[in-house]
Amino acid sequence: MLRSLQIIDTLQVGGAERLAINYANGLSQLGVQSHLCATRQEGPLLKVLDENVEYIFLNKKSTIDFKAFLALRSYILTTKINVIHAHSSSFFIAVIMKLFIPHLKIIWHDHYGNSEFLNKRPKLLLKFCSLFFSYILSVNKDLRQWSAKNLHCKNVIYLKNFPVLKKATGSSTTLYGENGKRILCLANLREQKNQIRLLESFQQVASKYPDWTLHCVGKNFHDDYSRRFFEKLRKLDLNNFVYFYDSKTDIINIMQQCQIGILVSKSEGLPMALLEYGISSLAVICTDVGDCGELIKDNCYGILLEDDRSTTISEAIMAFIEDKDYRTGSAHKFHEMILRDYSEKPILTQVVDIYNQVV
Template identity: 55%
Template sequence: MNSIQIIDSLDVGGAERVAVNYANGLLGFVNSSHICVTRKEGPLKSSIEKQVGYVFLNKRSRLDISAILKLRKYITSKKINLIHAHSSSFFIAFLIKLTLPRIKIVWHDHYGKSEFLSSRPKFSLKIASIFFDQIFSVNQKLKQWSIDNLFCNKVDYIKNFPVLKNSNSDTTKIYGNEGKRIVCLANLREQKNHLQLLNAFKIVVEHYPDWTLHCVGKNFGDDYSKIFFKRIDALELKNNVFFYDSKKDILNILNQMDIAVLVSKSEGLPLALLEYGLSNLPVICTNVGDCGKLIPNITYGVLLDDDNATLIAKEIIGLIENKDFRQKISIAFNKKIIEEYSEEKILVDILNKYNLILKS
């Protein structure tokens, strides 16, 4: 088996990290493992193992003929027989299938707005799905959406798995007092709900002014990002909230944190939440996507049914004031992630599905 992961960019996002994790993780299990980046390289490129085959297309448009031909040539020269396309990269996989009909296509649906599926664009995806051999969905809502809306008969829910390794790059300098740091690992997007988190943290600071919030994720420089930084100023949180943009040394950062939060409006199965668990952090999270499967009860963390700022602040303060409880839930959550979301366990499942696809 020779497989290739296809992803649009190597920015530090959930789908991008999953694609890299699969390409790296499959080494030793398949004859050769490859990754194709269609549009934009980024920080995650340095995380790709040297043994993984790599091709960058520098695609400029949806129907960039030179990019399509470059990928086709790479696939034929490397004798690749299975494409695993992540998120919106399904379209170039579909175009390749039209020219190489014997190749198998797996589409991996990472759609982050699973609470708003009724407004999801689907025309081109519906057409392309005729040529999919398998769909992987990161939560049950997305699985059901594919069953109801697309033309692929094989649809399975596949768990994400976290991979945290020491980075060779310069380690990020973390501000604030040791033992009093809260982290939010999320790109600056509206669905990640940073503004409500800031509103909540303003309340926290009124009670505990020596605690700090550390936001790690890509700044897209858009209107939402501008509003985020203006809100920090308006709430007078400059000395308590720190933003680090995209970072590669996530393990280093999480090891210096004491509480982890994710108060998104919508999610699939957030990789950040899995990484919190792997890093042994106590977690506060909104009940969106499949977060409730990760935190089924208070034994494993705090699950919020509402993103009300007062409620978020109350739960953060509760963890600040009860260190023993923090330690108890972090141990239980860490154990759950290791037992149920391990790289090896999930890759074995993936390989079994790959083999069934190739035999069909």
């Protein structure tokens, strides 16, 4: 019997974290005994883990944490795990486990978000660890090519992300602003996600369409970028037009209150937020980074930004605001395409086939 363990650093609300949860939940419905391990930090996503998925939290304090290593080794031996599916940087602890338990098979899932800057990616440790990987799953084609060229594992494939939105328990978020006139940016507050440029763009939108509002949902890390974001918000006098909500788990509820979904990232892999916009029938605007262009396909399913200049972004937003038929038609086509090409079952079935192959 297949017994798989998804390993992820945290359960904070992020793309790789949501996908790890989706895998753990989805595989449990396909006859796989499914487990999930959070190594460093728990978070809101724990609330959407299915009851039939076994869970362990290591509370790992440092890169080398023998207490955490021994706890995970004991768990793997007790539950008879035979496949470790390691997401992002958790490949290191997966390799440590294989050194303890040689029969384990490691699938590494590469979610690297800075795929526009792969020439700067650290690779020494990853290259060594890749000697122990049975398979590498890459979330876009650039990452697949990079792994095939730079790492030792011979089995490298591109595997699509897939969105799953589950209703969260507990309180529901009520967005500010006028119904039918809300724009959502679902992204943690990071330099890569480029929210400061989005603020600059939205100043132009708000001056012309003051009844439309922008809603930023994502984790605030209280770092330098966060400080600059809120300073820019005050400087541009956008407090009555732009609202920040920090991390939320009731994403379905939030998206149902919005009409447009936007991402203006400097770099991406294949963003889960974009797929979730599609599931929720939002009209989408995004920069042409990572595999975003694969989704939007020359503006067939939304507006693909050629650059991240403020005027480029604001003009795209206003194009959707000014033409409701264009907005709703684009949203409908994108929704239908995501349902058709990025559905959960065929992707997870392919993963189960890979698990069976390596075991």
